[in-house]
Amino acid sequence: MEKVMTEKQSAKGWEPKIIAIVCNWCTYAGADLAGISRIQYPPNVRIVRVPCTGRINPFYILKALQEGADGVLVSGCHPGECHYITGNLTARRKFAALKRFLSYIGLEGDRTLFTWVSASEGDRFAQVVRGVTDAVRALGPAQKLVKRI
């Protein structure tokens, strides 16, 4: 597995690097389930686990882009299922505004993606990662907001 991965990377030269900031209670467990069930998904995501999407400072997303991520995925519990009741509902507002603002300044919309994956949706997690990886791959390496020095 490991070996196949590196070969694939060197063949194409560039592989999208995606930071997935996920909530501990749903998406992280969903990712775990995907793993336990041996569902294949692209190895392009690096997962950052947070207690709740409400905990995500939108700055994390910008910072990830600045430090060289080609895409950022944020995922948490479905609305109504947040462990802290309303964390994802306020997060939804924050991300809606952020995403619009970023596309306004000309950043590609698919660089920042938001979704919900519950603990029982191992399948969906794999699907999301596939979808996000494809979307970011189509955009190519990130050029905007990236720190050069």
Add this chain to the structure above:
Amino acid sequence: MENVEKKLREEAKRLLSEKKVDVVVGYEAGTLPLTATPCFITTPEETERLVWNPFCVQNLGKFVHDLLNQHHEAQKRVKPEARRKKVVGVVTRGCTSRSLVIQLQEKQYEREEVVILGVPCGGYVDRKKLSALTGGEEIREGSLQDGRISARTWNGEHQAVLKELLADNCLTCRFNRPVLADIEMGEAATAAEAEREYEAVRAFENLPAEERWAYFEKEMAKCIRCCACRNVCPSCYCRICFAEQSQPQWIGIGSDPSDTQLFQLMRMYHMVGRCVDCGSCVAVCPMGVDLRKFLKKLDSDAFELFGHRAGVALEEPAPLGAYRENDREDFIFDPKSGA
């Protein structure tokens, strides 16, 4: 205006002599022609200094916040029985009143700690437009009469209609009349061309993404990160701003363009539903960065997404601190159909 100014001085004098307020924050004539500058009046005699005219640029909400917060801080070092309230009177036009509403919503001080002297506002003169009128020459003398401004420089006299020199935000102002006031002076001002408020935003949205990015990059490249825009903003009052935080250090101290871009993106993002479009940041920016182009988008989105207008009603807190169960979800990524 004369009447308003007269009434304003009277009211300020009365408030100070009846000890209803400790200080009145207002504007006085500036040291240069055709300018006014914020001032702090603490005795009834000084109230003659107060002016109210189209050269009053800054949003005074900033000072109200800072005065009261410094006072609260100082009171912590005083024995509980010796603590006292400080009351600030403030000359308040539409946008200033909205800033006060935001600060009240965010529990920065109590309603009793401010006395709002509402004044009608017809907009203020944009220094950059004025300077363009005189070709950048120093203004030696100036006057405003019957809606006409004349400015004399070393080389001659320049004239213009007041409206042509008003700041962009004033031209499309929706709330010229204070949304909250204890004493209201003069006749209530009516809204300017509010229907054109988002014209520039819509035009910008229609440009191709690459052009938008190029514009953003170009504007941000001008920024020298002096932080004047933040310091003057009445909605920016964190004790430790992310811009200066060192653990974690959000913004690198070097000269990489991305650090400046992130600084501005984040600062502006903090303004979702909190920007009252007073234009203070634009007026104070030494580099002429087009901040309004971006801030106005956030304002427009706050209304479009959350039905919120910044600081218009005390009962309606800023949108990012609230939610509705049926908030829009159209931006949520669906792996089946793509983004």
